[in-house]
Amino acid sequence: MSATRRAAGATARGVPGSPSLGELTPEQALRHLRLLFTRRPDGLLQGDLTALVPGPGGEPDESRPYAPGVDDVRRMDWNATARTTVPHVRMTLADRELTTWIVLDASASMDFGTGRMEKRDLAVGAAAAVAFLTERAGNRLGAQLVRPDGIQRIPARGGRRHLMRVLRTALERPRVPAGPQTHTLAEAVAALQRAERRRGLVAVVSDFLEPGWEQPLRALARRHQVLAVEIVDPRELELPPVGLLTVVDPESGRRREIPTYSKRLRERYAAAAAEQRAAIARALRAAGAARLPLRTDRDWVRDIARYAAAQRRGTGGAA
Incomplete structure (x- = not known):
């Protein structure tokens, strides 16, 4: 069976000390994110970077x-x-002024989660990390959000007030009903590639389960530094033995009853999911994008901090 199936009715669980953004009001969520990244988590991000992924400059x-x-x-x-x-x-x-763009996937497959939070909340957290870690005087932040009613573009501007506006808009985006998607991640990436000619950092935050994004992402990476933040939930990688499970494909709305008590079926599902993720990783590498995988059941703040620190070490501490 396809590894893109979703368990129907699954809910995200909060973890003490690390609340799910979906359980907070927009004001509480924004304050929580600001505290996370203005404190430079775990001491790993001390120092000043011109980008989350240091680039060559001009x-x-x-x-x-x-x-x-x-x-x-x-x-x-x-x-x-x-x-x-x-x-x-x-x-x-390295360029002293950086324009950062966040392309946020808000398709139906992102409204799901069985770990510490839903994928949509983790996507906003990843966007906040990129925004806060690239924030400095002269830098600008813009966003393209894939919504059910179209591609929402927020022009790039500087300042903390604008940064918080971008994050609030991402937090308040509507949920998407199951069924064929009118607007796609590929459209958002292609639109940004056409509109933004000045070189900058582009963070594409998605589960990359939707087809068709490979070529637009490759074209985008020819001019911009691209970071692909891959959002994954553990149930997309393996099925638990919970008996008869009702699952739904959010992209088509199709439902099926899956007998998860079958060990062979669970093994086939895990193998198909592993191959799917490997294919996504190969496609991102071929497109020229850096890859940052995040999971809803892991400490995502620590994962981002380690990634950023590793990138800085790889460039000798500076871009």
Whole structure:
């Protein structure tokens, strides 16, 4: 069976000390997110980054010897290479002003969760992480939200008040009824690629279960630095042995009765789900996007902090 099936009527559970955003009012949720990321969780994010995923920037800097398999040959410094007879690459300074765009998937498959929170709440948390961790003087934040009534575009602006407006809009987005989706993640990505020509950071937050996003994402990554935040729920990876389970595909509205007491069926489901996630990872890698997987049953704040710290270590502490 398809690994995109969802358990009908599943609810998210709160965890003491880490409330689900869905259990809070918008004001409480925004305050909770602000406290999480302005305190730089777990001490892992101390210091100043120009982006959650450090990028190459655009201003030329000094040259250094070329490292095969590490450096992009398009950055070859031919003058230095000819002068020294040793291949050199031209380094660049990181851009001091960053425009960050958040593309938030609000399709029906995101209104689901059996872990600490629903996928829609985790998606807003991930968006808040990107927003707060890239917030600094001169930086701007914009968003594209996939809604049932269309693609909602919030122009990029600076300032904490605008950042909170973006997050509030994401928190208050309506739930999507099961059935064929009128507007898609692929449309939102393609629209941003056409409209935003200035290089920046784009965080695409989705479960990537909807088909058709691969080519638009690849085109977007040619100009922008793309971070794909993959939202996953444990029930999308394996089924619990709970007897006869009613499941629904939110993208089509189709329902089925699944006998989860069958060990063979559960193993087939887990194998299909693992292959599906591997295919998504390959597609994201082929598109040129960095991948950050987050799960509704894990400490997502710690996962983001570790990811950001690892990215900084990989660039020597700066972009």
